[in-house]
Amino acid sequence: MKESIFRILTNKQIAHDTYEMILRGNTEHITRPGQFVNIKLDGFYLRRPFSVCDLEGDDLTIIYKVVGSGTEKMSTLVPNEELNLLTGLGNGYDTKSSGKAPLLIGGGAGVPPLYWLAKELLAEGKQVSAILGFNTSNEVFYEAQFKKLGVSTLITTADGSYGIQGFVTDALTNLESFSYTYACGPEPMLKAVYDAAETSGQYSFEERMGCGFGACMGCTCKTLYGDKRICREGPVLVKEEIIWQG
Amino acid sequence: MARLTVNLCGIELDNPIIPASGTFGFGYEFAELYDINCLGTFSFKGTTKDPRYGNPTPRIAESASGMLNAVGLQNPGVEAVISEELPKMRQVFDKPVMANVSGFSIDEYVYTASRLDVEEQVGWIELNISCPNVDGGGVAFGTSPEMAAKVTAAVRAEVKKPLIVKLSPNVTNIAAIAKACEDAGADGISLINTLLGMRIDLKTRQTLLANTTGGLSGPAILPVALRMVWETYKAVKIPIVGMGGVSSSEDVIEMMLAGATAVGIGAANLIDPYICRDIIQTLPETMDKYGISNLKDIIGGAHG
Numbered sequence: 001m002k003e004s005i006f007r008i009l010t011n012k013q014i015a016h017d018t019y020e021m022i023l024r025g026n027t028e029h030i031t032r033p034g035q036f037v038n039i040k041l042d043g044f045y046l047r048r049p050f051s052v053c054d055l056e057g058d059d060l061t062i063i064y065k066v067v068g069s070g071t072e073k074m075s076t077l078v079p080n081e082e083l084n085l086l087t088g089l090g091n092g093y094d095t096k097s098s099g100k101a102p103l104l105i106g107g108g109a110g111v112p113p114l115y116w117l118a119k120e121l122l123a124e125g126k127q128v129s130a131i132l133g134f135n136t137s138n139e140v141f142y143e144a145q146f147k148k149l150g151v152s153t154l155i156t157t158a159d160g161s162y163g164i165q166g167f168v169t170d171a172l173t174n175l176e177s178f179s180y181t182y183a184c185g186p187e188p189m190l191k192a193v194y195d196a197a198e199t200s201g202q203y204s205f206e207e208r209m210g211c212g213f214g215a216c217m218g219c220t221c222k223t224l225y226g227d228k229r230i231c232r233e234g235p236v237l238v239k240e241e242i243i244w245q246g
Numbered sequence: 247m248a249r250l251t252v253n254l255c256g257i258e259l260d261n262p263i264i265p266a267s268g269t270f271g272f273g274y275e276f277a278e279l280y281d282i283n284c285l286g287t288f289s290f291k292g293t294t295k296d297p298r299y300g301n302p303t304p305r306i307a308e309s310a311s312g313m314l315n316a317v318g319l320q321n322p323g324v325e326a327v328i329s330e331e332l333p334k335m336r337q338v339f340d341k342p343v344m345a346n347v348s349g350f351s352i353d354e355y356v357y358t359a360s361r362l363d364v365e366e367q368v369g370w371i372e373l374n375i376s377c378p379n380v381d382g383g384g385v386a387f388g389t390s391p392e393m394a395a396k397v398t399a400a401v402r403a404e405v406k407k408p409l410i411v412k413l414s415p416n417v418t419n420i421a422a423i424a425k426a427c428e429d430a431g432a433d434g435i436s437l438i439n440t441l442l443g444m445r446i447d448l449k450t451r452q453t454l455l456a457n458t459t460g461g462l463s464g465p466a467i468l469p470v471a472l473r474m475v476w477e478t479y480k481a482v483k484i485p486i487v488g489m490g491g492v493s494s495s496e497d498v499i500e501m502m503l504a505g506a507t508a509v510g511i512g513a514a515n516l517i518d519p520y521i522c523r524d525i526i527q528t529l530p531e532t533m534d535k536y537g538i539s540n541l542k543d544i545i546g547g548a549h550g
């Protein structure tokens with residue numbers, strides 16, 4: 001973990017209520033896709049956690065959805081403003097266990113971490129496919145970016161206004177076999193993927209956080225491998241250890 | 247830097263800064279960031295006789311200049327604290343540490359405090375009779391002078407290390423409770439624990455915390471903490487560890503002027519993990535600014 005100041009390079013809307021922010025700063029503590037950063041915002045007491053969407057040298061990309069007053073405030077920030085970040089948080093995805101043909105499944109604000117993950121898996125010579133699910137057509141983002149990497153990408157929308165109609169699991173039948181699953185998204189989506197996918201996999205969870213680095217015990221969940229802090233031993237859990245709370 | 251030293255119940259602290267229980271774990275997360283031996287000491291996570299998972303999530307909610315928590319005393323239990331956490335802690339912290347103890351009965355308090363009392367690393371026992379987030383536990387002992395005195399006397403009879411009793415602000419007469427603890431044999435008082443509060447989500451119309459209520463901490467509670475430290479200082483002769491919303495070297499000085507001998511820092515560690523180190527570094531400069539040559543001289547200084 002590291003606390004450091006990042007400078008905003010760009011902050012632009014890429015879909016309905018969805019923004020991409022590129023920040024420059026010291027990224028040396030960010031080691032794995034699936035990790036997150038915790039951002040201090042003027043006027044808000046708690047930091048806001050966001051997954052690392054991409055990393056290129058000193059440049060860090062996050063994609064955030066405006067859901068409340070903190071993300072609303074973020075959407076008004078302009079280039080050259082500075083933000084205090086805690087970086088290198090969380091365990092991140094392990095790419096080694098993916099097999100030859102991993103499938104990435106993302107829902108809405110859960111799509112961002114899968115982008116950097118896809119890059120890493122491709123760099124390891126794997127054949128990567130992705131199903132990205134959204135509510136409706138104007139919320140879809142990063143389809144072109146995933147395709148440009150060489151990921152065979154399917155888009156679903158719940159209302160059928162774009163791509164395949166339905167949820168991410170409805171697109172599973174459109175795929176040839178895959179070796180492993182990486183998932184990030186709202187919990188009902190994770191549960192549906194868990195039930196539908198026959199392969200092993202890694203699932204990224206969200207929880208309300210006090211600190212984001214393991215000090216407050218605010219984010220604990222039960223797993224078959226013992227109690228874990230989502231911010232430290234998570235946010236990524238392996239399929240075999242997950243316990244679903246009601 | 248002798249100008250920062252204070253004496254807490256017979257143990258000399260290099261400076262009055264004490265990360266507060268529940269916001270500093272057992273120290274290692276912070277030891278990755280800086281040498282935590284710069285601290286006066288720290289109070290480790292509230293420990294109970296048996297392991298506790300704590301409350302369901304969400305356990306955390308935000309509020310203006312503060313946060314609510316309803317962690318519910320998650321800890322591995324006193325045996326694991328002694329066999330696993332303390333040896334690991336020794337690698338990163340070589341000063342006496344403050345052992346924060348909670349319980350659900352007087353027997354449990356006595357048991358846990360006695361187990362920790364004999365550990366060489368433990369400098370003080372901090373008896374948390376003020377956790378607002380567990381049913382029937384903690385706070386039940388902290389809201390009446392009689393109960394507070396009873397648990398203090400029972401633990402006092404069994405432990406040799408200095409005994410500090412941590413009080414709840416969710417009471418009408420803090421001074422009476424502090425006095426009862428002093429009379430029952432406490433060597434020090436720490437306060438305040440968190441203030442009971444809640445938040446409701448407008449979208450779902452449900453409480454934000456799964457536990458319904460939680461404890462408020464952070465800058466929002468500083469004035470309440472100052473007032474309670476002030477009242478306690480008037481009522482007792484034993485030293486006070488003042489806490490609640492402290493986030494800067496100025497706040498530390500204010501807390502000491504109200505009557506604190508040492509100063510706890512809680513929620514601020516969660517937002518800025520370097521805050522205790524930074525406060526210790528900036529204290530001399532802030533003291534110079536206000537013409538303070540020695541911190542010991544200002545304890546209770548606002549009482550005239």
Ligand SMILES: Cc1cc2nc3c(=O)[nH]c(=O)nc-3n(C[C@H](O)[C@H](O)[C@H](O)COP(=O)(O)OP(=O)(O)OC[C@H]3O[C@@H](n4cnc5c(N)ncnc54)[C@H](O)[C@@H]3O)c2cc1C
Pocket residue numbers: 036046047048049050051052062063064065066067068069070071072109110112113205206207208209235307308
């Ligand atoms: C590990 C992790 C990675 C995340 N990655 C992304 C991402 O890449 N893109 C994205 O759009 N969102 C992501 N989120 C969710 C994001 O943190 C929340 O949407 C954001 O904190 C909301 O802030 P707000 O002030 O707008 O909302 P408010 O509801 O006003 O926030 C109030 C409080 O609740 C917390 N909170 C609200 N929603 C969530 C949530 N879903 N998860 C955790 N805390 C929450 C806030 O941090 C704040 O402390 C991630 C969450 C976690 C835990």
Ligand SMILES: Cc1cc2nc3c(=O)[nH]c(=O)nc-3n(C[C@H](O)[C@H](O)[C@H](O)COP(=O)(O)O)c2cc1C
Pocket residue numbers: 210216217218266267268269291292293315317319346374377412438439440462463464465467489490491492510511512513514
């Ligand atoms: C996440 C969290 C967990 C806490 N856990 C404990 C605990 O286990 N034992 C205890 O005595 N106090 C606990 N507290 C209370 C703090 O030690 C402190 O008394 C309180 O937060 C007020 O100080 P602050 O405003 O600086 O945070 C906790 C506070 C927070 C925020």
Ligand code: FES
Pocket residue numbers: 208209210211212213214215216217218219220229230231232
């Ligand atoms: S958010 Fe504090 S321990 Fe995870």
